[in-house]
Amino acid sequence: MILLKLFWSFFQIGMFSIGGGxxxxxxxxxxxxxxxxxxxxxxxxxxxxxAEMTPGPIAINSATFVGIRIAGIPGAIVATIGCIFPSCVIVSLLAWIYFKFKELTVVQGILSGLRPTIVALIASAGLSIFILAVWGEDGFSTNPLTINLVSVLLFTVAIFILRKWKPNPIYVMLGSGIIGGAIYLLI
Structure with missing residues (x-):
């Protein structure tokens, strides 16, 4: 039963996740x-x-991780298949449709209409992570004492470095992880 729930949950995620991980x-x-x-x-x-740090698509890595956590190796396999199956079918179908009808303005209009939705989904994920990092599991609060100052400082410095010098983001993530780990060990 749990394998079926894992498959169905990640099938839905694979079916409706448009715009990447x-x-x-x-x-x-x-x-x-x-x-x-x-x-x-x-x-x-x-x-x-x-899932971000390991090679491969984030949604598939997430499916594998959750599957292993919930039902071991069979859970990882079932969740991963559930996640990628809709994409395989949809991409194959869309490729056929696109190559057959790519000149139609309706197809171009549909693709243009999906862009704002994708941006909103990515912004929603980023905002959720930001709120969790700054305020914790309790969520947004107007009480300034609930703010995690280390997270705010690391976020601000990382954004500044990324915008000013445009280094490889992996180096910024690695540096932030090392600095954050050191700070939390000292506190």
Whole structure:
């Protein structure tokens, strides 16, 4: 039964996650944290971090991680297949349609209409992570004492470095992780 739930949950995520891995994060959060309570919000944030750092698409890495956590190796396989199956079918179908009808303005209009939705999904995922990093699991608060100053400082410095010198983001993530880890060990 749990394997069927894993497959169905990640099938839905794979079916409706348009725009890449980060756009799928709100869908994964809804299924894994809110609906099935397989992970807490903190564990979900850790999942995002691990899925970002490991090679491969973030949604598939997330499916594999959640599947292993919930039902071991069979869970990882079932969740991963559930996540990629809709994409394989949809991409094959869309490729056929696109090459057959790419000159139609309706097709171009549909693609243009999807862009703002994708941006909103990515922004929603980013905002959720930002709120969790700055205020914790309790969420946004107007009380300044609840703000995690280390997170705000690391975020501000990382944004500044990325905008000013445009280094490889991996180096910024690695540096932030090392500095954050050192700070939290000292505190």
């Amino acid at each position: 980060m756009a799928a994060m709100p869908l994964i959060q809804n299924q894994v944290v809110n609906l099935h309570h397989w992970l807490t919000l903190t564990e979900f944030t850790d999942l995002i971090t691990i």
